[in-house]
Amino acid sequence: MKTEQTNADDTGRTLADSGVRSTPQREVIFQVLLEERDHPTAEELFNRVKTRLPSISLATVYNCLETLEQCGLVKPVNFERESTRFCPNRREHAHLMDAATGKVRDVEVPPDLLERLKAAIPPGFKLDQIEINFRGSSAATR
Amino acid sequence: MKTEQTNADDTGRTLADSGVRSTPQREVIFQVLLEERDHPTAEELFNRVKTRLPSISLATVYNCLETLEQCGLVKPVNFERESTRFCPNRREHAHLMDAATGKVRDVEVPPDLLERLKAAIPPGFKLDQIEINFRGSSAATR
DNA sequence: CCTGCAACTTAGAATAATTCCAATTCTCAG
DNA sequence: CTGAGAATTGGAATTATTCTAAGTTGCAGG
Numbered sequence: 001m002k003t004e005q006t007n008a009d010d011t012g013r014t015l016a017d018s019g020v021r022s023t024p025q026r027e028v029i030f031q032v033l034l035e036e037r038d039h040p041t042a043e044e045l046f047n048r049v050k051t052r053l054p055s056i057s058l059a060t061v062y063n064c065l066e067t068l069e070q071c072g073l074v075k076p077v078n079f080e081r082e083s084t085r086f087c088p089n090r091r092e093h094a095h096l097m098d099a100a101t102g103k104v105r106d107v108e109v110p111p112d113l114l115e116r117l118k119a120a121i122p123p124g125f126k127l128d129q130i131e132i133n134f135r136g137s138s139a140a141t142r
Numbered sequence: 143m144k145t146e147q148t149n150a151d152d153t154g155r156t157l158a159d160s161g162v163r164s165t166p167q168r169e170v171i172f173q174v175l176l177e178e179r180d181h182p183t184a185e186e187l188f189n190r191v192k193t194r195l196p197s198i199s200l201a202t203v204y205n206c207l208e209t210l211e212q213c214g215l216v217k218p219v220n221f222e223r224e225s226t227r228f229c230p231n232r233r234e235h236a237h238l239m240d241a242a243t244g245k246v247r248d249v250e251v252p253p254d255l256l257e258r259l260k261a262a263i264p265p266g267f268k269l270d271q272i273e274i275n276f277r278g279s280s281a282a283t284r
Numbered sequence: 285c286c287t288g289c290a291a292c293t294t295a296g297a298a299t300a301a302t303t304c305c306a307a308t309t310c311t312c313a314g
Numbered sequence: 315c316t317g318a319g320a321a322t323t324g325g326a327a328t329t330a331t332t333c334t335a336a337g338t339t340g341c342a343g344g
Contacts, residue, residue, distance in 0.1 A: 023291090023339085055293090057293070059293075059296090062330095062331070064292095064293095076222070078222060080218070081220065081302075084331090094259075096263055096264070108262070109259065110258075110262070113259060113262070116255055117251065122238070122249065125238065125278035126280075126281045129276070129277040129278075132275075133273040134267075135269075135272075136263055136267035137268050137270060138267055139267060139268045162321095165321065167322075168321095183301090185301085199322070199324060199325095200302095200323095201323065202321080204302065206322095209321095223301095224301095225301060225302090226302090
């Protein structure tokens with residue numbers, strides 16, 4: 001049972017299937033994103049990737065992320081106006097930011113709930129995307 | 143049946159109750175927000191408010207919006223990294239951006255759905271806030 | 285194998301939204 | 315009235331992201 005891509009070896013194929021080149025930069029960025037599932041920002045990703053590709057530039061990180069987004073491999077996550085974070089989890093899910101730590105984690109949402117929610121949009125609209133963001137505080141160290 | 147504040151005359155009281163002064167700038171901004179429920183950005187609001195308070199500055203608009211936010215009179219609405227929009231609807235609700243026009247509208251969500259959704263956050267977290275954003279295309283002029 | 289061209293990467297400049305700052309101006313409690 | 319704290323203002327500063335122009339890369343076709 002493997003509904004989600006977690007293997008970087010597949011990345012090349014996925015990129016090719018989307019009609020874009022599979023470059024070292026793109027592969028490493030995606031790899032790094034898969035390795036630490038903590039929803040890093042472009043800047044954080046940049047720092048992590050630099051250890052493997054010392055000459056990479058921040059602009060490339062942004063470029064590659066956009067490409068990966070277009071291929072459907074990566075999803076941007078926005079909380080308020082903070083830097084965009086990036087998530088390689090392709091399943092439809094919500095996000096929770098821990099107000100205390102600022103860390104973001106995935107939250108699974110029951111499919112039937114998602115369906116009902118989608119049904120809430122006014123008639124005459126075709127849903128393109130849904131985004132669900134929670135903010136919460138980890139209820140005490142007690 | 144009036145569960146929602148739509149009357150600017152109440153603003154002064156609400157502000158005072160929150161321990162902040164009721165200034166012309168704050169009142170006009172809130173008033174303008176109530177008049178046109180199209181989720182304007184700070185800049186748009188600035189332009190509208192200028193017709194009534196010609197000497198107002200953009201910084202004041204930001205300041206006042208923050209104050210109104212703290213009083214719970216206004217909620218910020220963010221889609222991706224676009225400019226923050228502002229919403230005077232205090233009921234818990236979702237937002238829908240029409241991909242074609244860029245316009246944002248409110249979407250009511252059945253309370254039981256909201257409850258179930260809130261129940262999805264992991265144990266040990268106290269929910270502070272939930273944000274639900276749809277993006278959709280008005281399905282054709284046909 | 286070579287070549288050429290389009291795709292990709294890069295560094296740094298540019299942009300856009302928002303916040304900061306320091307100097308007035310207001311307001312109201314005493 | 316008056317003075318102190320609160321609010322407003324204009325402009326500078328900040329920050330995340332995008333743009334630009336120049337250099338590299340890699341692959342399709344010869």
